[in-house]
Amino acid sequence: MKRILSIDGGGIKGVFPAAFLADLETELDAPLASYFDLITGTSTGGIIALALGIGIPAIDILRFYEERGPEIFRGGKGLGRLKQLVSAKYNPAPLRAALIDVFGDRKLGECKTRLMIPSLDLETGAVHVMKTAHHPRFERDYKLSVVDVALATAAAPTYFPTHRLAAGIPLVDGGMWANNPMGAAAVEALGIL
Numbered sequence: 001m002k003r004i005l006s007i008d009g010g011g012i013k014g015v016f017p018a019a020f021l022a023d024l025e026t027e028l029d030a031p032l033a034s035y036f037d038l039i040t041g042t043s044t045g046g047i048i049a050l051a052l053g054i055g056i057p058a059i060d061i062l063r064f065y066e067e068r069g070p071e072i073f074r075g076g077k078g079l080g081r082l083k084q085l086v087s088a089k090y091n092p093a094p095l096r097a098a099l100i101d102v103f104g105d106r107k108l109g110e111c112k113t114r115l116m117i118p119s120l121d122l123e124t125g126a127v128h129v130m131k132t133a134h135h136p137r138f139e140r141d142y143k144l145s146v147v148d149v150a151l152a153t154a155a156a157p158t159y160f161p162t163h164r165l166a167a168g169i170p171l172v173d174g175g176m177w178a179n180n181p182m183g184a185a186a187v188e189a190l191g192i193l
Helices: 011-026 044-054 058-072 081-086 092-103 146-153 182-191
Strands: 004-007 038-041 115-121 127-131 170-173
Touching: 004 044, 004 182, 011 044, 011 058, 038 044, 038 182, 044 058, 044 092, 044 115, 044 146, 058 092, 092 146, 115 146, 115 182, 127 146, 146 170
Parallel strands: 004 038, 038 115
Antiparallel strands: 115 127, 115 170
């Protein structure tokens, strides 16, 4: 039997799963990530999954949302809905700065547990699932920076702009095809784990 943690998105509402996981971790005698064979998340859930995978305690993840959330989700006023038709509601710079403060220059391959973070290639419409190197076929993503992976999965259309990887691939929120990433995680568990 494999244990999977799946965390869906919701922007600042990520404070709810972060709070739940922080409470749960206080009851355990080891880091939360050590209890799971695979952690998956999309959008804000992807950020939480990455933080857990890199070894950040759940209470620190909750603190991240409480302290940095207001600056990340500031703005969005002004022209309102009309502006959202032509540009993103939020400036990605505060999110990028907060992610760099937390993750630094760490790579996806440095995660301590298996991760699967969905996104979508905006040009081709192809599913782009970033994974740790937990199988010999997964030799592509482990070199990606955790910040790039987080920005890609959090790039929810109309909220944050498309995120381009260094290779030029334009990625948007994995919730565009995997609103709840549990289905994709189940396929991964059955086929790979």
